[in-house]
Amino acid sequence: MHLTLEFGGGLDLLLEKSTKVHQVDVQPKDDEGKATMKGLLSWVKSNLIKERPEMFIKGDSVRPGVLVLINDCDWELCGGLDAELEDKDVVVFISTLHGG
Amino acid sequence: MQSIAAPARAGSRLCARCGERKAALKRPKTLEQICRECFYVVFEDEIHRTIVDNNLFKAGERVAIGASGGKDSTVLAYVLSELNKRHNYGLDLFLLSIDEGITGYRDDSLETVKRNELQYGLPLKIVSYKDLYDWTMDDIVKAIGLKNNCTFCGVFRRQALDRGAALLKVDKIVTGHNADDIAETVLLNILRGDIARLSRCTFITTGEDGPIPRCKPFKYTYEKEIVMYAYFKKLDYFSTECIYSPNAYRGFAREFIKDLERMRPRAILDIITSGENFRISTTTRMPEQGTCERCGYICSQKLCKACVLLDGLNRGLPKLGIGRSAKGGAGADGNGERQGKRPERNRSSLQGKHGNLDF
Numbered sequence A: 001m002h003l004t005l006e007f008g009g010g011l012d013l014l015l016e017k018s019t020k021v022h023q024v025d026v027q028p029k030d031d032e033g034k035a036t037m038k039g040l041l042s043w044v045k046s047n048l049i050k051e052r053p054e055m056f057i058k059g060d061s062v063r064p065g066v067l068v069l070i071n072d073c074d075w076e077l078c079g080g081l082d083a084e085l086e087d088k089d090v091v092v093f094i095s096t097l098h099g100g
Numbered sequence B: 001m002q003s004i005a006a007p008a009r010a011g012s013r014l015c016a017r018c019g020e021r022k023a024a025l026k027r028p029k030t031l032e033q034i035c036r037e038c039f040y041v042v043f044e045d046e047i048h049r050t051i052v053d054n055n056l057f058k059a060g061e062r063v064a065i066g067a068s069g070g071k072d073s074t075v076l077a078y079v080l081s082e083l084n085k086r087h088n089y090g091l092d093l094f095l096l097s098i099d100e101g102i103t104g105y106r107d108d109s110l111e112t113v114k115r116n117e118l119q120y121g122l123p124l125k126i127v128s129y130k131d132l133y134d135w136t137m138d139d140i141v142k143a144i145g146l147k148n149n150c151t152f153c154g155v156f157r158r159q160a161l162d163r164g165a166a167l168l169k170v171d172k173i174v175t176g177h178n179a180d181d182i183a184e185t186v187l188l189n190i191l192r193g194d195i196a197r198l199s200r201c202t203f204i205t206t207g208e209d210g211p212i213p214r215c216k217p218f219k220y221t222y223e224k225e226i227v228m229y230a231y232f233k234k235l236d237y238f239s240t241e242c243i244y245s246p247n248a249y250r251g252f253a254r255e256f257i258k259d260l261e262r263m264r265p266r267a268i269l270d271i272i273t274s275g276e277n278f279r280i281s282t283t284t285r286m287p288e289q290g291t292c293e294r295c296g297y298i299c300s301q302k303l304c305k306a307c308v309l310l311d312g313l314n315r316g317l318p319k320l321g322i323g324r325s326a327k328g329g330a331g332a333d334g335n336g337e338r339q340g341k342r343p344e345r346n347r348s349s350l351q352g353k354h355g356n357l358d359f
């Protein structure tokens, strides 16, 4: 499936060439074979994050203080890690941990 | 894959407030699910209520917004100028920025503030460490290395903000400290046994006895909501970490607060409430307030922290005023003995250790 991933609030600095927006084609499978946020996070961790993964991931979720929006909706309303993704979804990650 | 039985998709629930539009976020404070438009309304209204209930401003006042280009101060500048117009506060608002002289960090964030000046139509004043102290942070780091430089940065910034505010002839300074920041500072002050700061750090207004009071209109505003607001409104802010060493101890406290928030978002407000309700026992001796002999800044010693640090830099003894050597152990003697027991020089270092607290 095609996804647009956006990294803000300083998270872009953890990625190759500090690119904010990534157009990707992935099949983010979790343990049960479903295309969930959980699967996407582990894909992002191994494919996009180039340094200091602990700034982005803690355990199998994002680090507390990193906000996630799926199609501009707070992921806490869509099931968090279990939220299922669909083709052409836009997923935005924003760190709240930098600067005031 | 698009079956009807699919679990609730992003945005398929209705707003708990208007019942019409799709919910866009879950409020950490109330756990309500609300839409974007209702979020703007409640977010702005709560800040308005905080301002009114605490009598933060009087009509006709000149108010400087401490602007770093970061998320909190950017949202504060935007919301405060909106509320000022909407509710006729009658305030003259200014942006006040500090140029610490950090190449590649502050020069970039100042560009953001300069854009904010145009976007929000607020006059901007920039005061620099170079002008005030004749040292940039880059110079200081060259002289003292990466350790302790945040002490200089924090002490100098606090004073620079006051100096800039005096130049602007403002009646008040507002800063973007949010509920998460304040909860974190409550914890840090407990961990350090810093009773004087513990009792002060939850005040919405501080320095009322001094020349220019400071207040925190975001005292009850969650960081999550500030960042969501900035994101939805597409506000232009700068989000790169200071390139010089961050305060590791503060970092731990922040992480702890964020972990608590994930489990129980109200924890942040509850920590603030606990901080507000601490009572200092009458046997705890508090430092007396006076003014610095050299520059007149408010302090509890002969010389203010900035003057002591500056002295050290100019005499080639940059460790002066930094505090005990590392092996002394930060936690070992961080409480109690304030007055009398130690010679003047050491007492002043006790006061300001981990000096980059903005409270």
Ligand SMILES: [Zn+2]
Pocket (backbone or CB within 6 Å): B015, B016, B017, B018, B019, B020, B021, B034, B035, B036, B037, B038, B039
């Ligand atoms: Zn609504």
Ligand SMILES: [Zn+2]
Pocket (backbone or CB within 6 Å): B149, B150, B153, B242, B244, B245, B246
């Ligand atoms: Zn710093």
Ligand SMILES: [Zn+2]
Pocket (backbone or CB within 6 Å): B292, B293, B294, B295, B296, B297, B303, B304, B305, B306, B307
């Ligand atoms: Zn002084």
